[in-house]
Amino acid sequence: MTYDQETVQALYKKLLSLYPRGFREALGESMQQTFNDLCNEKRQTKKGLFGFVLWTFIETASGIFRERLLLILEGDIMQTILTNLRSPALISFLIVFPFMILELVNRRNFNEGFPIPLFVFMWLLPMLFIITVMPIVRNVRAGNSIIANPVILLLRVVFLAFIVWMWFGILIDQMPCFLGVPNCD
Numbered sequence: 001m002t003y004d005q006e007t008v009q010a011l012y013k014k015l016l017s018l019y020p021r022g023f024r025e026a027l028g029e030s031m032q033q034t035f036n037d038l039c040n041e042k043r044q045t046k047k048g049l050f051g052f053v054l055w056t057f058i059e060t061a062s063g064i065f066r067e068r069l070l071l072i073l074e075g076d077i078m079q080t081i082l083t084n085l086r087s088p089a090l091i092s093f094l095i096v097f098p099f100m101i102l103e104l105v106n107r108r109n110f111n112e113g114f115p116i117p118l119f120v121f122m123w124l125l126p127m128l129f130i131i132t133v134m135p136i137v138r139n140v141r142a143g144n145s146i147i148a149n150p151v152i153l154l155l156r157v158v159f160l161a162f163i164v165w166m167w168f169g170i171l172i173d174q175m176p177c178f179l180g181v182p183n184c185d
Contacts, residue, residue, distance in 0.1 A: 005039060005040075005043060008039065008053055009032075009035070009036055009039065011057075012032065012035050012056070012057070012060070013032055015057060015060050015061065015064070016028050016031055016032060016060070018064045019063075019064050019067055020067050020068060020071050023067050031060075035056060038052065038056075039052075039053070085127075085131070087130075088126075088127045088130040088131050088134075089123075089127055091126070091127075091130060092123050092124070092125075092126040092127035092130065093123060095126050096119055096122045096123045096126070099119070099122065099171075099174075099178050100119055102178040102179065102180075103115065103119075103177065103178055105180075106178065106179055106180030107177065107180060115177075118170070118174065121170070122167065122170060122171075125163050125166060125167040125170075126163075126167065128163055129160060129163045129164070129167075132156055132159055132160055132163070133156075133160060135156075136153070136156060
């Protein structure tokens with residue numbers, strides 16, 4: 001029973017780590033302590049520990065979603081995206097994922113391997129685009145002039161145009177393959 005309680009408490013602690021940093025630093029420790037106390041109380045009275053744990057996990061996950069959504073609505077997500085590559089990587093994956101599905105569904109009858117390098121490259125290009133555009137967006141949102149450094153801005157715009165040109169060029173070239181045309185390459 002002690003092992004199960006320690007596992008549940010460790011899982012709850014991991015769940016709390018999904019809260020935004022500010023919220024977690026302010027309330028995480030007290031939430032963990034309250035959960036541990038209530039778990040001990042439920043264990044001692046032998047009443048509904050599973051239901052309590054399940055409801056608490058659902059409620060906590062809902063709270064995490066609300067807090068993350070609040071961050072997005074307040075605009076703090078810009079800070080999070082810049083310090084964290086997970087968001088650009090996930091957005092890039094979501095852009096490429098439909099083409100991966102098309103490839104799997106429409107080319108499954110052909111005797112050829114899955115083009116992993118193609119999809120890695122198609123994933124990297126939007127990710128680079130997002131990472132490059134984020135400082136521009138951050139400066140605009142902060143009220144800074146985007147033409148304060150015109151040379152850097154020009155280089156970024158040229159790089160962004162190159163990324164877009166390459167990505168759409170690959171997409172147009174590979175679209176027959178995604179749609180299942182035999183001998184498309």
